[in-house]
Amino acid sequence: MQFSTLALAVGLTAATAQAQDKGTVHLAYVEWSSEVASTNVVRAALEQQGYEVEMTALSAAAMWQAVASGDADAMVAAWLPTTHQDYMDRVGESVEDLGPNLDGTKLGLVVPDYSELETISDINDHADALGNQIIGIDPGAGLMGLTEDVIEAYDLDINLRSGSGATMTAALSSAITNEEEVVVTGWTPHWMFARWDLRYLDDPENVYGGAEQIHTVTRQGLEEDMPEAYAILDNFEWSPEQMGEVMLMNQEEDADPYENAKKWVEENQDVVQKWLSES
Known part of the structure; x- marks a missing residue:
């Protein structure tokens, strides 16, 4: 019994030493609920x-720059081909795109299901009820840049209020509680769709584009x-439903x-082992 205990202790010590020898992986991410979930799982x-x-939380622009410069090893939070395409255009030669880790994303303007609005062009007719604002997230996010394009494309006379993912969902929650526009x-994916009855406003001009993917991007040389x-990192992939479990x-x-x-x-572990099986 003493020998077994000693052998176990020696084995654990060796395993710890091996773990320490493997080094440190630096992951950059944006503080969106989806990327908080995925980065922690990785x-x-x-x-x-x-x-x-x-793990280092950064703005989207800083995240891309960190991976491109080698300050971070990787991110699993690159929304392509639309949201983060500007960043890819700027630093693409300094990073390696390992492809999608999640399919089935979507971007757009979201309203409670009870809303009278159906399309983005309806916003001008309900500007007063909306407090003359669209509630946005962090100003560096690609989604915010696209929304500025939407405001121009649809000639909307409304302000885009920046904040964070948390302030956006807090404003949404408050409005829903009071049944306000x-x-x-x-x-998508986002936990708010599991919590409340929500829908996207139609985007007939297709400014937000079609479905996107979330990619894994690493620094050169990793x-x-x-x-x-x-x-x-190359093997990592999961579904919106699996990500949704963690976000909830x-x-x-x-x-x-x-x-x-x-x-x-x-x-x-059945899912995780597929990420590890070829490593």
């Missing part, structure tokens, strides 16, 4: 394989420096996104 998967992982910048971590967990009171990610990874 962190948990990498840690399961013995890596140390550091509200228009917010939205995207494959040579950390081939196993690179392979895990993160909306619970006093939720810890990192702890929720570890729990999800532990309970979904």
